[in-house]
Amino acid sequence: MKTKQRTLLGLLVLVLLLGGALALLTRQNQKAEQAASEAAQGTIPLSSFAADDLTEIVVTYNGETNTLHSADGGWTLAEDPAYHLDETSCNTMRTALAALNAKRQLTEEPGEDYGFTADSLIVTVTAAGETNTFTFGAENAATGDIYLKKAGDDALYTVVGTKASCFEVRKTDLFGAFNPAGLTSSAIEAVTLTKNGETLTPELTTELLSALSSYVTSQTTDGDPAGRKELAAAVVQTADSTKTLTYYEGMDNYYLTVAGDTSLYTVDGSTVQTILAADAAAADS
Structure with a gap:
């Protein structure tokens, strides 16, 4: 009887050890996946702030400028305050800017065309009293990344190609469908x-x-x-x-x-x- 109890106890200890090892391995894999994801998005910080600290995003795209104000959990368009905005689109922009990292930092080479023109996408964000302006250039054909400049910084950066997509919107794209009479x-x-x-x-x-x-x-x-x-x-x-x-x-x-x-x-x-x-x-x- 005692032999059987010792055997069961040993098996229980082994199960606990295996469970702990599995949990440790799972956490290590999750951390590794998170680190790989962060590395793929970039590790050079360009913009970082708490979401609640953001007060304004100004987007100039295809010659059209839209100024988005954030207050009390809502969004308004400064140029047309009565315009009904798509909250999801605005929140996506805020998330992108709250943790904007670059993948590479480069020095501009003379004679090279990085796609910065008068029609470039320009995004200015104000959060916690600090304002930063980013200008997006052309896509690097080899990597798919986009060239980017930060106002006041002489360096040239590259960011993941998808970083610009949420800002490539006009006023009509920012409209949020709703029922204006408030009827159900x-x-x-x-x-x-x-x-x-x-x-x-x-x-x-x-x-x-x-x-x-x-x-x-x-x-x-x-x-x-x-x-x-x-x-x-x-x-x-x-x-x-x-x-x-x-x-x-x-x-x-x-x-x-x-x-x-x-x-x-x-x-x-x-x-x-x-x-x-x-x-x-x-x-x-």
Whole structure:
């Protein structure tokens, strides 16, 4: 009996030792993978700050400059504060700049073209009261890395090619899709449609509710719907508010305005067709 107990105890100790060795090996592999990943991204620090310390990113791309302000966990476009920004795109830029490392530090060779022109991508970041400006050049054909300059630094750097991609955006690329009326299907209690002077009360079908609460695809602040054909207006009631949505047809798109909001929004054609179909169904009933 004692022999069996000693054998079981020995096996238990062996299992514990093997488990510890496996855990140690796993941690070592994870550290090695992390180190390899960091090395692949670069080890020469160019920009480093805590995410909450960032206050502004200025991006100049293809001759267009957009100034992004960060405050209280949100983002605004300085040139157009009413413009609805895509938070994910802005957060991706912040993450890229919070730990921007270079792979190599070089000395510019006379006569060499590194792709720095008047149209180069330029990114200026302000965080914790410190401002840094980076200019992205051409891609190195051999490595796929991108040349980069830091203002106030005479060195030439290379960074991973993907570092520039999140900044290669125009204002239209920064738009964040949303529902400007703030409607959800479950909150809508009643809808009145007006078309060509005729007022109708359509059935609240799933398709109609989805159309009224669908997202817009672009925004023009202080947009004027003049010159576009008005198709229908929907007065939408919820327990808390009444919203008036007016739909228009233009030369190339369909549009939406929301009463009390000076923006002109672009909407998907299927959304408008659903609204008009509900209008027609109500007229036939």
